[in-house]
Amino acid sequence: MIINGGSSSGKTGIVRCLQAVLEEPWLAFGIDDFVEAMPAAMEGSAGGLEIGPDGEVSAGPAFRELEAAWMAGIIAMCRAGARVIIDDVFLSGAGSQQRWRDVIGDVETLWVGVHCPPEVVTGRELARGDRVPGMAAKQAFIVHEGVTYDVEVDSANAESIDCARIIAAHLK
Amino acid sequence: MIINGGSSSGKTGIVRCLQAVLEEPWLAFGIDDFVEAMPAAMEGSAGGLEIGPDGEVSAGPAFRELEAAWMAGIIAMCRAGARVIIDDVFLSGAGSQQRWRDVIGDVETLWVGVHCPPEVVTGRELARGDRVPGMAAKQAFIVHEGVTYDVEVDSANAESIDCARIIAAHLK
């Protein structure tokens, strides 16, 4: 299952609720875990991950190369029998989805979109207090551009647990 | 300003938004900071802070004694000129409010209540993933019993930033 949504759209909370409501054990990995696994020096470096003063994120070639290996490894966990929930931020919209499709092959995948309008994510970004202001609003629409989903939820008007129940219902 | 609400009612997010929307700098301290400041051995000990398997919290005499000194110190910061936002969980409802009143004296105080029904906080507790399940629902109503407020917000039906704006408007 791949869950896509912008920063502060509530993906992490939805994933935790999904892990609680689904009967089988599902592992959860996110793009944030990948960033955490990188050398600290790759954050803020050309080639690595750069976050601009207004929250725009740009990923360089060294980032993309390692990320491709990470994606292949996560899908390998699925092939090895694990149920996996991936949460990602499709900075390139349809292009990001295609990158996943290239490694997924025939692994069965539920595509989930988490929508939340800019004005709401901006407030939630402030409430979290640990994010660069502006990032959330910038990503609210672009991450969904050209992406196709099996199920879409609106986290501005539904609690995480309710989004999780809607998503879980599509798994059966 | 003293903000009271049960676990997972969204107090921390509201406080961060308040700090961002208020023009003057306000310091934020919460009962969680006090618990963090205690020796680790006082958590889970008789006399200290005990959290039962279903999330019921009970505070013993050693906890209460240190907490009283902490409360006096926080109010002393106000007397020394700092603007302070305190977030607390009034486990004894009106009794907890009285304990604050005993140390507040003539320090000007805005009393704020954050309401959120049990079914909503239960879901948010699950989404946070780091709390003992059941605690949030148990506290949803009891923390407000007999407490009087200057302003009350409903965090189930308003975003943190909107709650913060409502509260900020009452400061002027």
Next chain:
Amino acid sequence: MIINGGSSSGKTGIVRCLQAVLEEPWLAFGIDDFVEAMPAAMEGSAGGLEIGPDGEVSAGPAFRELEAAWMAGIIAMCRAGARVIIDDVFLSGAGSQQRWRDVIGDVETLWVGVHCPPEVVTGRELARGDRVPGMAAKQAFIVHEGVTYDVEVDSANAESIDCARIIAAHLK
């Protein structure tokens, strides 16, 4: 590269230093990341991961099954071109090493042992403040039983950065 050592032996600090001193970018994944990826309900459950009152850790069949898929996925990242540092706690000593060997195949691996005596890890466990007391001492020797290494460091008598430099020198 697979780094094995007991709880509080300083593996995480050594890994961060390694990422800083190594010229090429290396991804770092640890058994703690796997535990974090599991549903919260699998911690403390039969079949999952149980931590006893004295810090003894036991992993059940559901844990082991998912972990095997995780291990296969991490090694798949290596095959896909990523340099990876894995930090693990070999609760079964030589048996744990064999489980890695089963998935590693012909992927080049540097085996690293981090030694730290029980009396030192017990103090460091206390200083960290977020671990079940007793776990560190229990694991200090057993994780190394029957395990063979390419390089071994003593984190009681060398700083993390010095351990990292010793390990890095063995990569060339």
Next chain:
Amino acid sequence: MIINGGSSSGKTGIVRCLQAVLEEPWLAFGIDDFVEAMPAAMEGSAGGLEIGPDGEVSAGPAFRELEAAWMAGIIAMCRAGARVIIDDVFLSGAGSQQRWRDVIGDVETLWVGVHCPPEVVTGRELARGDRVPGMAAKQAFIVHEGVTYDVEVDSANAESIDCARIIAAHLK
């Protein structure tokens, strides 16, 4: 008790060990808690707290004003009967000590210095991975300039628990 030392000198670990070895319950507060309590916008702002690209820290007048109120409040907790361990970074050396003396009055105080040479704290800063590189080395000596202590420990050559025992012995 006031513990002074530069960034990454190991104060936090020593404080946790102190709380564990001391018989009476002691509350622990640090300058990091104060920074955490400030509005996020005061970090990185003129007047607030600025951290330069090489790790130099400068505190502006708005920071100093709020900090003075915080210091007064912490000492008020002592007057109200709490035993308190304060950990601070004396950026102005003797000047910082004098600022504490101004609010301490007749409250009994044990002054503790934690020494750790630049080359060691630089490595530990790297191992922590969440600090601006360079800050630790810059502070290693300046925080002790002109400061007088009741007890001094060397965290480069002693574990946190051993430093804690040395300090605890001076309380009696």
